[in-house]
Amino acid sequence: MASGWFTNDGPLVKELELGIADYLRVRHCVLTANGTVALQILSHALELTGEVIVPSFTFVATPNAMKWQGLDPVFCDIDPRTLNIDPESCEALITERTSAILGVHLWGRPCDIPRLRSVADRHGIHLIFDAAHGFGCGHDNALIGNFGDAEVFSLHATKAFHCGEGGAITTADDGLAERLREIRNFGFVATDTTTRLGINAKMPELSAALGLANLEALAESISRSRRVIECYQAGLRTVPGIEIRPCTAPRHNFHYAVAELDQGSSGISRDRLVEVLESENVLARKYFFPGCHKLAPYHDESCDSLPHTEFAAERSLILPAGPEMSPALVDSVCELLGDIVSNAEHLSLLSNSSRPRIA
Ligand SMILES: Cc1ncc(COP(=O)(O)O)c(C=O)c1O
Structure with missing residues (x-):
């Protein structure tokens, strides 16, 4: 309140992005207003088209975000042992219209990442993750946030780590992170200059302040x-x-x-x-x-x-x-x-x- 800086890529958002990137040991963290809009801007930044394979056993925001982008979510069954998307069923659903697999690390249990990666690579499509539940979960040498082309966290109040409302996209891809930052701010790259279609997906400073306190705890x-x-x-x-x-x-x-x-x-x-x-x-x-x-x-x-x-x-x-x-x-x-x-x-x-x- 004292700083008088409430939004628009403020110092607390920047500090939290660095804090999250450090915690997850990932190259980039791009904060957003919520997890749903994060999924939307990620699919836009990757220029996904046609069909995206998603599990049906997830929160409805996962397919909704794709549908809202004009994409067709194609529902895939889960592996009954893990309850996560089944890579074999996933491969059987791939058509010439498929542009990505969107896995969900349900309740923070990581998907079968190596098998999904090899399916995606075999068909030349993107692999992204809805990591809404997965903050702080994963393997000792790589936490969720480091997999696929990018991962999306929800930082909603119901999550293990949260900002009240919020979302985060993590990626190792410099170009993708830059595009995401532009898209979340109406497409602006400088005053009076936009390079692409953007939207308002910015996280406010008050949410980032809450996130910084929660990260510490x-x-x-x-x-x-x-x-x-x-x-x-x-x-x-x-x-x-x-x-x-x-x-x-x-x-x-x-x-x-x-x-x-x-x-x-x-x-x-x-x-x-x-x-x-x-x-x-x-x-x-x-x-x-x-x-x-x-x-x-x-x-x-x-x-x-x-x-x-x-x-x-x-x-x-x-x-x-x-x-x-x-x-x-x-x-x-x-x-x-x-x-x-x-x-x-x-x-x-x-x-x-x-x-x-x-x-
Ligand atoms: C699996 C999953 N994906 C996406 C979302 C959407 O996140 P948000 O509520 O931050 O928009 C949620 C929210 O609970 C979720 O559980």
């Missing part, structure tokens, strides 16, 4: 989130049919408690479980239900069924997690889940209004 915040996931894993060990998906990459932000529900052993459907939790003020979410290929504006377009996506979308739920959650609170959620599963037979029959309180 990130290590502590990740270690608190890690404790939350470990508590869930321990607390759910004795609850049949509910499992926390492990964080397999060597580096992780532990931001999402991704649970999978097996209705056969728990006795309750995922949807009913979410309802019962909500009635107890525990806000679990069905991610990413029902799969983007079944959402407007995509559900009318011809798309083969995506069996692994549909299976995952019917049994995944995200439990409340993150650095603000105390281990005691996690224990009480686990206890509640245990009670629900023990009473599954009654709860599956009763509607919310007629259900007795779980003591």
Whole structure:
């Protein structure tokens, strides 16, 4: 506030870009107003055309950003073991109209990058990543942010590292970074001079200030989130049919408690479980239900069924997690889940209004 400089590539945006590039050990970081517009300006800067292959098991912003650019998102199934885009199914979808593969590192678990890279190289197309969930995740020698032609982070308030609202594009490509900086500022390269079509995708200084404070606190915040996931894993060990998906990459932000529900052993459907939790003020979410290929504006377009996506979308739920959650609170959620599963037979029959309180 005291500086009087609120936007337009201010000193705090520059400082945060350098801070993020240093943290991720990547050559360039270009901050934007949000992750969706970052995906849009990246596809514009790469001059993508025709079709872009995307997973359906993602947030709808991934295909929407492509569609908004006049591109056709082509939905690809996931690998049921990782829930990330399946490179083999991806290759089968490539046509002469395909200009890129857009992988998503779902919940910060890295895609099969080497196999996607070789598919993209074999067909001479771009490989980019929606790394919305992936800040602080990856391998010891290369964090997410260093893969493909470029990667896009969402810095929305719900993310492990955030600016309230914001986005970041990371790349090792000097020319691409320069184009992105021009595009995010209406195409300006100097006063009164534009070189290309641009838009307003700038991050304001206030968001960057929040980001700088959060970046400083990130290590502590990740270690608190890690404790939350470990508590869930321990607390759910004795609850049949509910499992926390492990964080397999060597580096992780532990931001999402991704649970999978097996209705056969728990006795309750995922949807009913979410309802019962909500009635107890525990806000679990069905991610990413029902799969983007079944959402407007995509559900009318011809798309083969995506069996692994549909299976995952019917049994995944995200439990409340993150650095603000105390281990005691996690224990009480686990206890509640245990009670629900023990009473599954009654709860599956009763509607919310007629259900007795779980003591
Ligand atoms: C996978 C994925 N992609 C893109 C986005 C869009 O990011 P933003 O909300 O910053 O526009 C999100 C947001 O949650 C997301 O989860």
